[in-house]
Amino acid sequence: MLDKIHLQNILFLDIETVPEVHKFNELDETTQSLFADKTAYQRKEDVSPEEFYHRAGIWAEFGKIVCISVGYFVIKNDIRQFRTTSFFGDEIKILQDFTNLLQNHFNSPQVVLCGHNIKEFDLPFIGRRMIIHGLEIPNKLNSIGKKPWEIPHLDTMELWKFGDYKHFTALKLLTHILGISSPKDDIDGSQVAEIYYVENDIDRIIIYCEKDVLAVAQVLLKFKRLPILTNDEVISV
Template sequence: MTDEFRRKAKNFLLLDIETVAGYASYDQLPERMQKLWDKKATVLRKGDESVSNEEYFYDRSAIYAEFGKIVCIAFGAFYWDENNEIAFKVRSFSGDDEVKLLLEFKALIEKYPAEQLILCAHNGREFDFPFLCRRMLILGIEIPKALQITGKKPWEILHQDTMDLWKFGDYKSYTSLDLLAAVFDIPGSKNEMSGDQVTRVYYEENDLAKICRYCREDVVVLAQLYLKMHSFQPVRADNITRVE
């Protein structure tokens, strides 16, 4: 590890969010929102009539901040143990009360100097960071300075994104965290479930703990991938701490 990385690690948080449809079914959407979803879904489906707007809402609305909600935020940080070996600790905030969840996360990141905090996620620039900001605005929560990017110059935005790092300036395609984990021979996080099952597990299985385990494991994978992409050795399995 370089001295620069050790210094950066003090104000470095890796994170992942899990989102679900904002309502258990299309029928529960307010009428005004139903009409707006119908309009959006018609465009997204591109003429495909095999799936109804109602089914499409359950399957796809979780990825849109206007129609979905956050149920879990997992985050982790690097540190060095008593033997001076790199270690990693991951925990999560979760709950049905999204306002409470977001306020907990806001309080966490505001403990760090806003001008020094580096937030890292996979596809974070396109999904995690804007989703967090949009949900905070919708729910009347002031966006913490570390997440605010309006008016900032590119070099003033400290966010890191492992998908951006992998693109090397190529904007043609999306590369999943799971695929990169396989490429770099990192144990995956899809043992219990996958991302497209989160809404079903939340509403049908009522198993938020399962979602949180999955979310925390994604952050572990993210941490190991970040190290690999910077030519560092991964954290040993017994130096990873998971907090329920």
């Protein structure tokens, strides 16, 4: 299957999310109660919803997207480039800009979206936030009513599972065992909220997000038995 998918027909993506507001006490009472109910099964008895709120960014109901990074291959005359770009700022604008990219440049039937654990996290999160904001879900994201083989999504974590549905492998581990530079050499996902709300350093988050996109592309090249990218082949646009 992978051999039939051309690199130029793959849009790699990753998202970074944070709690929708900085502090638990900034939520209204109803939302606080709903968050407590939602996380009750995960929290230990001695951990309050307020203490657990730093993890709110993993749920679309209580989090928001602060960055979507994408990457794609451009191959001309046997010269290979991997170009990355990011959308950031107001969440509605992030989602609209990402939709415009999909509709105007990556909407052909041959194009597939690729990421690590995107079927369980990135794509559902994007779709849910679009619904919350009243935005139209682009065709490439909309899986409602489609058969599994009709959904143009490629998940490197799912590929690594080889059908083992109880198996989870983090991107950091997968890159390590495949001999790929780690995308987590500066920060990891647990630090994004503090960097966003406390340090106000969106540029650092963008760099981190684009590194994840590049790492996924490198992993897929390994799956396809192709040489991984060199630094000279990677361009941020």
